[in-house]
Amino acid sequence: MAQVNPKIIESISVREFFESYADKLQLELVAGQDGLKRFIREKSINRPSLALTGYFKHFANRRMQLFGAGEMAYLRDLNESAQYKVLREIVAKHIPCLIVSRNFAPTKAMYSIAEETNTAMFRTPMKSKDFVAEGTVLLEDKFAPRSTIYGTLLDVKGIGTLLRGKSGVGKSECALALVERGHSLVADDVTYIKKVGEREIVGTSAEINRGYMECRGIGIISVADLFGIRCVRVEKRIDLVVTFVEWQPGMEEERTGLDQSTFDMLGIQIPHIQIPVRPGRDMARLVEVGALVQALRLTGHDSAVEFNERLIATMAGDK
Amino acid sequence: MDAMNQANEDSELTKVLKVQNKMGIHARPAAMIVRISNKYNDVEVWVEKDDDQINGKSIMGLMMLAAGQGSELKFTATGSKANELLKELEELFARKFEEA
Numbered sequence: 200m201a202q203v204n205p206k207i208i209e210s211i212s213v214r215e216f217f218e219s220y221a222d223k224l225q226l227e228l229v230a231g232q233d234g235l236k237r238f239i240r241e242k243s244i245n246r247p248s249l250a251l252t253g254y255f256k257h258f259a260n261r262r263m264q265l266f267g268a269g270e271m272a273y274l275r276d277l278n279e280s281a282q283y284k285v286l287r288e289i290v291a292k293h294i295p296c297l298i299v300s301r302n303f304a305p306t307k308a309m310y311s312i313a314e315e316t317n318t319a320m321f322r323t324p325m326k327s328k329d330f331v332a333e334g335t336v337l338l339e340d341k342f343a344p345r346s347t348i349y350g351t352l353l354d355v356k357g358i359g360t361l362l363r364g365k366s367g368v369g370k371s372e373c374a375l376a377l378v379e380r381g382h383s384l385v386a387d388d389v390t391y392i393k394k395v396g397e398r399e400i401v402g403t404s405a406e407i408n409r410g411y412m413e414c415r416g417i418g419i420i421s422v423a424d425l426f427g428i429r430c431v432r433v434e435k436r437i438d439l440v441v442t443f444v445e446w447q448p449g450m451e452e453e454r455t456g457l458d459q460s461t462f463d464m465l466g467i468q469i470p471h472i473q474i475p476v477r478p479g480r481d482m483a484r485l486v487e488v489g490a491l492v493q494a495l496r497l498t499g500h501d502s503a504v505e506f507n508e509r510l511i512a513t514m515a516g517d518k
Numbered sequence: 519m520d521a522m523n524q525a526n527e528d529s530e531l532t533k534v535l536k537v538q539n540k541m542g543i544h545a546r547p548a549a550m551i552v553r554i555s556n557k558y559n560d561v562e563v564w565v566e567k568d569d570d571q572i573n574g575k576s577i578m579g580l581m582m583l584a585a586g587q588g589s590e591l592k593f594t595a596t597g598s599k600a601n602e603l604l605k606e607l608e609e610l611f612a613r614k615f616e617e618a
Contacts, residue, residue: 514543
């Protein structure tokens with residue numbers, strides 16, 4: 200039931216970036232098509248102004264190079280041979296690609312260097328600051344560490360809730376009951392997770408089984424067809440992990456909720472509750488309440504702590 | 519068999535325990551008490567404080583008593599292992615629920 204080893208992404212190809220985000224970033228490939236096979240090796244975007252002046256110490260050559268108003272103006276002020284010289288030097292550092300913002304027209308030197316060295320050059324109508332902001336977020340996503348976890352992910356009233364437990368313990372039945380109550384399914388049984396930034400884990404399903412789940416005794420069912428499209432969600436941040444454990448006499452159960460245990464996902468600690476499964480317990484209802492308690496905690500209210508503080512204050516007053 | 523200590527099914531044992539920790543029986547100590555009392559399936563436990571009587575397996579009941587430092591709780595246990603249960607509780611109270 201352990202997590203599959205996380206996959207760390209070291210680089211992505213320029214082609215993958217272009218094909219994924221051409222629409223979002225309004226990218227148009229204007230030269231150097233063969234350069235699409237190059238790799239972006241750092242999840243950031245560089246403005247190569249210092250490099251254009253010929254200063255290459257700490258040049259961020261692993262990043263995409265963005266030419267904005269400043270870079271383009273500087274370049275145009277250089278004579279053609281100076282342009283060739285400095286551009287050749289930049290490209291020789293094995294940069295992934297060139298991007299020109301605000302739909303500026305690349306100079307003749309830029310076109311010929313891009314073609315000659317097989318370096319992809321893109322143009323976008325976006326402003327540099329918007330391109331950097333948007334592009335960084337998209338890169339962050341592409342470079343996010345990923346893993347697979349065995350569990351069913353649901354959106355329970357805005358709280359991303361991952362149900363875990365041994366096979367046959369009733370995860371899918373519980374998920375079904377939650378869907379029936381109007382919550383939505385993100386992934387059944389196998390959840391792909393990725394770390395976004397340093398704070399969040401986002402879960403999704405494989406594309407092939409999105410909106411489907413397996414229900415023992417009935418078979419594969421389409422949640423979207425049976426319960427409506429609102430019951431399917433593509434991805435969701437994971438806020439809570441619920442593990443179903445088989446109840447045994449004498450086992451330790453959480454009784455107060457004062458101690459919040461956590462579950463490690465790609466190095467991020469997610470709040471975790473363990474619910475013992477016993478015949479006759481309405482698991483879906485318990486998960487629903489667990490998610491609501493978590494929602495309350497996120498708004499700064501901890502029922503267990505507040506109750507206990509009241510009790511302690513009462514006892515102190517009695518003395 | 520030692521007839522004095524071997525409680526049979528019907529025997530009812532009582533023990534008065536004094537709350538010694540500073541904060542009294544708040545959620546954590548209450549959880550520790552029910553963890554013990556729920557281990558003994560065949561033993562029934564009742565707890566009395568002043569005029570209230572509650573089931574010793576209920577955490578909400580125990581907290582409702584609001585038993586602060588110095589208060590006394592009367593535990594009444596019935597069942598085959600009542601003696602052991604009370605002994606465990608006595609030790610727990612003596613340890614001040616691992617608090618100050």
